[in-house]
Amino acid sequence: MPSNPLLHFITKVINLEDIKVINYDFITNDEIVIEVENKLKVGQCPQCGNTTDKIHQNHWYTVRDIPLSDYQVLLKVNRRQLRCTRCRPVFSESLDFIKTRRTYTKRLAMKVIKEVLETNVESAAIRNRMTASEVETLLKEQEADLLKEKPLQLKKLGIDEITQLKGGKNYAAVLVDLETRKPITLLEKR
Ligand SMILES: [Zn+2]
Incomplete structure (x- = not known):
């Protein structure tokens, strides 16, 4: 696991609101995978508006992002599935940047x-x-x-x-x- 100051630096550089970098990996000499997740612990139920931090499961997938200097960037994103404690359905959290x-x-x-x-x-x-x-x-x-x-x-x-x-x-x-x-x-x- 890379050091926290370095992750903090990359979080600053990729500049996505409420998103933090938790890991990264240079997969080729000009391509980097950056693992990110939502800084916000809670999500809002789209049905009843209740906020919840009950994680049903993590769902990791990869999307392409704008380049960083000469590096092509793939973001490995965790779009968590949360469970509403009021109306009980499972929903995927919304992420503003995708x-x-x-x-x-x-x-x-x-x-x-x-x-x-x-x-x-x-x-x-x-x-x-x-x-x-x-x-x-x-x-x-x-x-x-x-x-x-x-x-x-x-x-x-x-x-x-x-x-x-x-x-x-x-x-x-x-x-x-x-x-x-x-x-x-x-x-x-x-
Ligand atoms: Zn609900």
Whole structure:
């Protein structure tokens, strides 16, 4: 187990809210696996709102994150399953930096979308060690998530037409957050 000051340092560097690093491992000379878990001991039951720290079981899985210097980063995440003491179901805790069932962090998704807009799908794939089809899947998932999660907020978003999106020929528009001017996702041509 690495020393606490070192883990504390990496926790600072990866800069994910309420997340602490508990271990790390250089798996190749330019790829690092960082084990993280939630700093918060309790989670909130999505059914009744009760908070609980009763762990049903740990559930470890790996997602890709944005690079750290020259290192590609894989986060080994523990999304704990907790048991509500009031209504008794088991639920998975929510983690702000990653959506359920996704294999990449939210900030990596934003990075890939930005790079697709600036270059093309192929370049974005190479920069992030993904295949072009993985990038396409990411774009489709981002679009699906956005339409599912924020149907009411979509009115607040602007749709900027992209006249020429090199390499992303299936994508015709990008949703932009009107307040931050940041692209949120690409929309497939219909
Ligand atoms: Zn409950």
